[in-house]
Amino acid sequence: MAQVLEFKLPDLGEGLTEAEIVRWLVEVGDVVAIDQPVVEVETAKAMVEVPCPYGGVVTARFGEEGSELPVGAPLLTVAVGATDASSAAPGDDGAAAEEPSGGSGSGSGNVLVGYGTGAPAARRRRIRPERNTASAAPAAPAAPAAPAAVSAPSRPAPVAVAVGEVNGRQGPVAVVSPLVRRLARQHEIDLRGLTGSGPDGLILRADVDSAIRQAGQATEAATRTAAEPVVAEASRAVASPAASATAERIPLRGVRGAVADKLSRSRSEIPDATCWVDADATELMAARAAMNAASGPSGGPKVSVLALLARICTAALARYPELNSTVDTAAREIVRLPGVHLGFAAQTERGLVVPVVRDAHTRNAESIGAEIARLTELARTGKLSPAQLTGGTFTLNNYGVFGVDGSTPIINHPEAAMLGVGRIMPKPWVHQGELAVRQVVQLSLTFDHRVCDGGTAGGFLRYVADCVEQPAVLLRTL
Template sequence: MSREFLLPDLGEGLTEAEIVAWLVAPGDTIVIDQAVVEVESAKSIVELPSPYGGVVASLFGEPGQVIHAGQVLLTVADASIGAGDVVGVPAVAATGAPSEGSGAVLVGYGTTESTRPARPGAAGRFGSAGTPNVPSPGAADAPPSTEAPASASPVILDPARRSPVVSPIVRRLARDNGFDASMLAGSGDAGSGRTALVLRSDVEGYIRAQTASSAPASDVAMPLAHSAPTARNEVSADIRIPISGLRKAVSQRLSTSRREIPEATIWLDVDATALFAARDQLLHATGERFSVTTLIARFAVAGLRQFPVLNSSVDTASQEILQHGAVNLGIAAQTSRGLMVPVIHGAHAMSTRQLRDSLTELVAQSPDGTFAPSALTGGTFTLNNFGSLGVDGSAAIINHPEAAILGIGRMIERPWVVDHELAVRTVVELSMVFDHRVCDGGTAAGFLTFVARCIESPVSLLADL
């Protein structure tokens, strides 16, 4: 008897996902709630646990393939061996029968208490705790296993090998370079008795080894081909890049924003010298660091309480402006997966310290874009610090269905007039894009000048607290 594991409802109205990597292979024995496949939806990358235990009979789909809710992911057959012969697998799980207390992990399927085997902690996603996931000196020169023959590259692929690969970034790096990371011998600590994890350094070591092995041939060939065009003049082939996963969701949202919202943009240069002084005073008074972005986020939240209509969305069906009671502050973040806008929910009720801590958590997750789906929904206003990209300003696209977005440019020293005299000051350009259906320019300008006044004189915020 075999059972079909269908792609479940991923929540938030998501109906499709892209297969990133299989975590099992046909013939593997699995237990209930064991992670079997990693998929990327428009919201996040998640591992899907199987609701059945037994032997994997077949897999449906290849990495990179898009599948839809209700399609078969894999089939699981009853184990052909006794449950007592499967090391570490409870008898009831090995036969695939639901046991009491096994785990409801996604909408629409699963059990109640997880029997999923122990996996490395959160630190394992980026390397084991205390061991940064960075290449060590000479790591690429040392063979990862004794399987490599003396004449082969120091690092080899073994199609029969199934090394565990935890990080989606590692899998993607390998896939972009034409191989499966699980075929490498890992060097990461996966715990006692477990196969070593494949780390980013292992993948990069293999890529370096392949590059080095092909370099001598190209060095010999080039002098003989005097008439060949130089690398500078060569034209590479066209590449088609699928718009899928996160990129597809972002494209749809931005297109909807441009199509539906009659936006207008205003901007203002602001003297931020006093803001940096206030940051230093906070450090001296509390012993804690507060970033400039945190302080401007604090000002923006206060400004939305003064001009609440900007904390709105437009209900096109009922032709109403929905003014939100809570301020859920979105923070535009550039990640390895692309532009994402994680949300600080309930920012209006937070102290500056709480806002800083929430922002710090988002920043820690930004490099890999490993945000939970719930962290990417419900925003009511967005803050975009594109100054970190080295630009002064931008006419940003509003994060639909919100009504406005505040942009922060880079902060640099410029000549500035102070008390009728020329001085060198730290200046930042603020830009404000707003939905003209929600308000007129006077309201948007009032918000922008309020934030500017707080930046130029942070103590002035005290009058509004």
């Protein structure tokens, strides 16, 4: 007989606690193989296809497209078994075998961060029936017949029917999942009055969700009807165009929600300060033009301004390591980090993301530029993995691409500093004692005042400006 295993939403990366279901890749009754992607979810950091560690027949899905699930919540159930893979319901007692997020012996072990299937198989855990409950007579299998490679069940799989008190009423209810029964109790939905959309009238979560929406709409309609006289009176008293306007509410979730949480935490935890300086970038632009001209028409990728600024940042952090650190607030310690993982802000259709160039301190300008170009393309197509968006130690923010001169960046928590770069544009500038038109850029540094004082921050920013004005300064560190 098949064993029904529950696959829970795994940990998808550092600090991620929930994910939004974008698209289901399988239907109830489909046969899935081990490690086959079953759902596409969007986290606060990336779009991810989640593979299932079990092979068998999908018996249930939890969550509609567009809904959010917390990590550890049931994602789907799969009936597995060498001789009974097409059975789609639990055994006669109406209890399914539940696999904890630690894994099963039948799993592949090749899933996502924080979720493994290589641990020993977990013991079956029976769901205790509620008082005065029993199983109903067997019904037809809950899943359709599998292909020839999967043996047919030796006997029909029963559909568990909870018989007992539901919302104060007695009677049989065709429902398997305790989650469905609990959801109905919480919203005072009488399961006996529902017609299940599952096999043999089985009541699914979608049926309860639909009943909840209908009940909410009915309550709203009743409230609106009762309030119509009051609203009409108020409209007559205050005849204002603004009175009829309805404010738009946009959920803070996904990338936008993650950005909101991180920026709020940065502002509440980090005592930040900002200093800035204008720099003459004429020589830097000339050096870049010379580099790209030397490579020739087919001599490889061009070196970008952002790549040069990134290389300047790694050289500056080598001189001022205080800014490549974080603060352990619980231990009240400053943690200086051994390597530079350089994040750079990238605007995408999904919102602002910060891909990370690993070990930037070991790369030259050409290598950094190639990695920035690769990560930027992944960001635009929504294919960045959570690992490519976490672990940064310092962030470079080129807001000049938006046509602005300056800004006061908010530190990318839990880092200690961020360098902002404005647009490079011709401006009047005193050069060698005479007024001239030069390519000028404003540089701004926001830093955590706990890790250093203004002298260190000013020294870092001055070194960056000196390298921008005289790129030959970098030769000392190359």
